[in-house]
Amino acid sequence: MSAASVPSRTRTAEPAVIPGPNAPARSSHTGGRASSDRRGRRPPSPKVPWRKALRRDWALYVMALVPVAFLLLFRYVPMLGNVIAFRRFRPGGSIFGDEWVGLRYVEMFVSDPNFWMVFRNTAILGFLTLLVCFPLPIVLALMLNEVRTRAFKRTVQSISYLPHFLSVVIVVGMAMQLLSLQGTVNQVIESFGGEAVAFLQRAEWFRTVYVGSEVWQTLGWGTILYLAALTTVDASLYEAARIDGANRWRQTWHVTLPGIRPTMVTLLILNIGLFLNVGFEKVLLLYNPLTYSTADVISTYLYRVGLVANNFSYATAIGLFQAVIGLAMILAANLVSRRAVGASLW
Amino acid sequence: MVTQSALTKTTLGTRSGRPVGPRDTRGYRVFTWVNGTLLVLLCAAMLYPFVTVLAQSFSSAGAVKAGLVNLWPVGFNLDTYGAVIQNSHFWSSYRNTVVYTLVGTAIAMALTTPYAYVLAKQHLRGRTVLIGIAVATMFFNGGLIPNYVLISTLGMTNTMWALVLPGAISVFNLLVMKSFFENLPRELEEAAQIDGLGWFGIFGRIVLPLSKAVVATMVLFYSVAIWNDWFPAFLYLDKQELFPVTLFLRNLIAGASSAASEGAAAAGSTTEAISANIQAVTMVLTLVPILCVYPFVQRYFVSGVMLGSVKG
Numbered sequence: 001m002s003a004a005s006v007p008s009r010t011r012t013a014e015p016a017v018i019p020g021p022n023a024p025a026r027s028s029h030t031g032g033r034a035s036s037d038r039r040g041r042r043p044p045s046p047k048v049p050w051r052k053a054l055r056r057d058w059a060l061y062v063m064a065l066v067p068v069a070f071l072l073l074f075r076y077v078p079m080l081g082n083v084i085a086f087r088r089f090r091p092g093g094s095i096f097g098d099e100w101v102g103l104r105y106v107e108m109f110v111s112d113p114n115f116w117m118v119f120r121n122t123a124i125l126g127f128l129t130l131l132v133c134f135p136l137p138i139v140l141a142l143m144l145n146e147v148r149t150r151a152f153k154r155t156v157q158s159i160s161y162l163p164h165f166l167s168v169v170i171v172v173g174m175a176m177q178l179l180s181l182q183g184t185v186n187q188v189i190e191s192f193g194g195e196a197v198a199f200l201q202r203a204e205w206f207r208t209v210y211v212g213s214e215v216w217q218t219l220g221w222g223t224i225l226y227l228a229a230l231t232t233v234d235a236s237l238y239e240a241a242r243i244d245g246a247n248r249w250r251q252t253w254h255v256t257l258p259g260i261r262p263t264m265v266t267l268l269i270l271n272i273g274l275f276l277n278v279g280f281e282k283v284l285l286l287y288n289p290l291t292y293s294t295a296d297v298i299s300t301y302l303y304r305v306g307l308v309a310n311n312f313s314y315a316t317a318i319g320l321f322q323a324v325i326g327l328a329m330i331l332a333a334n335l336v337s338r339r340a341v342g343a344s345l346w
Numbered sequence: 347m348v349t350q351s352a353l354t355k356t357t358l359g360t361r362s363g364r365p366v367g368p369r370d371t372r373g374y375r376v377f378t379w380v381n382g383t384l385l386v387l388l389c390a391a392m393l394y395p396f397v398t399v400l401a402q403s404f405s406s407a408g409a410v411k412a413g414l415v416n417l418w419p420v421g422f423n424l425d426t427y428g429a430v431i432q433n434s435h436f437w438s439s440y441r442n443t444v445v446y447t448l449v450g451t452a453i454a455m456a457l458t459t460p461y462a463y464v465l466a467k468q469h470l471r472g473r474t475v476l477i478g479i480a481v482a483t484m485f486f487n488g489g490l491i492p493n494y495v496l497i498s499t500l501g502m503t504n505t506m507w508a509l510v511l512p513g514a515i516s517v518f519n520l521l522v523m524k525s526f527f528e529n530l531p532r533e534l535e536e537a538a539q540i541d542g543l544g545w546f547g548i549f550g551r552i553v554l555p556l557s558k559a560v561v562a563t564m565v566l567f568y569s570v571a572i573w574n575d576w577f578p579a580f581l582y583l584d585k586q587e588l589f590p591v592t593l594f595l596r597n598l599i600a601g602a603s604s605a606a607s608e609g610a611a612a613a614g615s616t617t618e619a620i621s622a623n624i625q626a627v628t629m630v631l632t633l634v635p636i637l638c639v640y641p642f643v644q645r646y647f648v649s650g651v652m653l654g655s656v657k658g
Contacts, residue, residue: 053471059545060464064476067461067515071479074512078488078496095495140388143381152382158644159389162396165636165647167574169592170629173599174395177402177622182413184398220392224651248374281577285596299490306491307581319489327486 085317097313105317115318118301121294125207125283126275132211134271137222138264142252144223145230157227160220172285175213176200200286206295210286214279225263233259266337273333276326298322396633402626403427410622426623436628438587439594442506443573446590450510450572451565457514458564462523463549466530484517497582508582509575509590519567522650526560527553563646570636570643595628 054061080096085105087097109115140160147153163171178184179199186196199205237255246254280299287295298318306315397417402410406421414420430436464470465477488496493512502508530553538548554561576592583589589597598621 048469048471050471057467057470057545060467060470061472063460063545063549064464067457068476068479070457070515071483074496074514075483075488078492079486081488081492081495084492084495089495095492095499143385146378146381147385148378152385156385156389158641159392161644161648162640163392165570165574165640167576167592167632169574169576169596169599170632173595173625173629174399176599177398177625178395180413180622182411184394184416187413187416216392216395219388221651224648228652247371248377284577285599303490307494312491312495316489316491319491323486323489330485 082316082320082323084313085320087313089312089316091310091312101313105314106321108314109318109321114301115298117293118296118298122276122278122297122299124294125210125278125297128207128211129214129278130271130275133214133218133222134268136215136219138226138260140219141223141226141230141260142256144227145256157220157223160223162220163217164221166217168279168281168285171213171217172282175209175286179209200288201290203291203294206287206291210279210282210295213282213286225267226260229260229263230256265340269333269337270330273330274326276322276329399626399629399633402623403630405623407623410626426627430624430627430631435586435589436591436594436631439589439591440631442588443590443592446506446509447569447572449506450514451568453510454514454516454519454568454572455561455565458516458520458523459554459561460549461515462520463527463553465520465524466527468528480515480517480520494581503582504585504588506588509578510572512578513571513575516568516571519564519650523560523564526557530556559646563650566639566643566646567650570639573636591628591632595625595632598625598628 048056077095084095084097086100086102088099088101089097144153144156147156180186181196181198185199190196197205199209233256237259238251241251241255276298278297278299280297280303283295283297283300284303287300299322302315302318302322305311305318398415401417401419402415403426404419404422404424405415406423407426409415409420461480465473465480467473470476497503497508497512502511534552534556535548538552543551574592576590576596579588579590579593580596583593601621
């Protein structure tokens with residue numbers, strides 16, 4: 001089938017929307033528009049005109065129809081729903097709000113001292129999590145890489161992956177039991193002659209508790225990509241390093257680490273891009289009014305403002321602000337990644 | 347265990363670690379021991395919370411309250427299990443979780459599988475747009491309030507649909523599946539096409555039977571996620587008879603729910619002490635299904651992550 005045959009111009013242009021299943025499929029080609037499209041692009045995989053694509057692949061478009069409709073309803077409608085950050089919203093009214101109020105809600109949170117407190121908390125918590133949870137899996141992966149007994153290595157892997165599969169509710173439940181006044185941690189403290197600490201009621205401990213539980217849950221799972229990268233390190237490089245007189249440690253430093261550097265950089269950049277997305281659900285379960293001063297983050301604050309105090313528009317404005325910053329950060333991270341290591345995240 | 351996929355083999359270490367030189371120094375032998383010891387300690391730290399919760403679930407309420415239970419049950423008994431199992435709210439929430447998991451997974455698979463298959467068809471006109479529609483949602487989402495407003499406008503609050511529908515397409519899972527379909531040998535499909543099979547026929551009769559592994563992986567991904575989920579339930583449900591077990595457990599832990607006090611009353615002891623026990627038992631019962639499937643599914647998850655990282 002030659003896609004580049006002379007078009008029979010029965011119609012001038014096909015609409016450039018995603019076609020439905022029951023579009024007409026009578027004449028063989030309508031090439032005019034499609035070919036001009038084609039000229040604009042770089043080495044073109046010969047593009048089929050819409051009409052022909054529809055006739056041949058209508059069943060594929062039908063298959064995609066329901067999932068796409070689903071995404072439009074459950075993902076894109078809420079995206080547009082963010083417009084209530086700039087409109088007055090009446091519960092029970094239109095989900096896109098009633099009337100424009102301009103930047104009123106944005107001004108509201110910019111001048112809200114609570115907002116800046118939770119913003120700061122979010123940044124600190126995100127930064128600490130990144131600082132601790134990013135390097136540890138690398139260390140663990142390197143340690144596992146030195147293990148020679150296969151069964152032992154696999155056992156360690158299986159055990160350390162396990163917490164990843166737990167519901168955050170269970171993780172928090174376990175953390176609360178371990179950290180309670182009679183819990184194991186306090187027993188250890190007391191056996192060393194210390195005073196029991198009510199970890200979950202003390203604002204100055206919240207960050208430690210949060211980051212600690214994150215480490216417990218993500219440490220093992222985080223090694224997977226590094227372990228995979230480690231298997232790709234060329235064994236002959238070790239050979240060469242050994243001949244050059246490098247000991248085990250220097251081999252790790254000069255062969256292993258450079259071997260997994262692309263993975264490290266990519267994951268680091270991705271994590272930096274995501275660092276404002278602290279674990280909303282975990283914070284929500286772990287915090288209480290006594291620890292708000294360090295524990296309250298943007299997402300929990302907007303949850304309380306929006307759904308507990310029913311200020312929908314105000315909370316949406318805060319959420320939109322966070323989402324926009326998050327998007328900007330991930331795009332910036334990708335840009336840096338492309339410039340620095342030539343690897344794009346997508 | 348069952349046969350390993352090639353992908354998992356590399357991750358779980360065929361030859362284990364890096365090559366060993368002919369002469370290892372004494373320093374390295376010491377290192378090996380230290381390394382091994384540290385890893386054993388790490389495993390102990392990973393397992394400790396599980397062991398404690400298990401021990402507490404079998405212990406007497408008084409012993410738990412006094413903080414006597416660490417690694418081994420003190421005052422061994424099954425009363426707490428009895429109390430929890432007789433609690434009708436626990437059972438209804440457990441049953442709800444099973445139903446939500448089954449229905450949610452079925453819906454998610456019904457949407458994800460055909461979509462992934464379509465996205466894997468490189469010749470398809472408009473494919474980039476179809477991929478973009480999905481991928482864009484990874485970078486920007488509606489946020490809490492607009493989602494809440496949508497779900498309540500659709501009248502889905504206090505129904506199962508609020509839990510099983512909104513999360514039905516995970517873009518990560520979608521991309522994993524897509525890259526699997528892209529790697530299927532094209533000749534089979536072409537042969538079927540020549541034999542006059544349409545896309546539906548090819549998908550249903552050729553592709554799906556070849557994709558049991560990835561379908562199984564995705565079923566597990568989705569079902570574990572839904573089993574563990576609690577926040578949508580917390581947000582959209584306020585009828586106790588609809589709660590999933592994670593929300594039941596959350597309310598126990600928050601200590602604020604009527605379920606907690608009812609549980610305490612059932613066991614006839616002080617709220618605080620019994621609730622620590624009841625929490626432990628509920629945690630164990632919520633965990634058991636995950637722990638049971640874990641040894642068999644772990645490798646699927648690992649290969650899923652690997653596939654996902656290869657990205658479309």
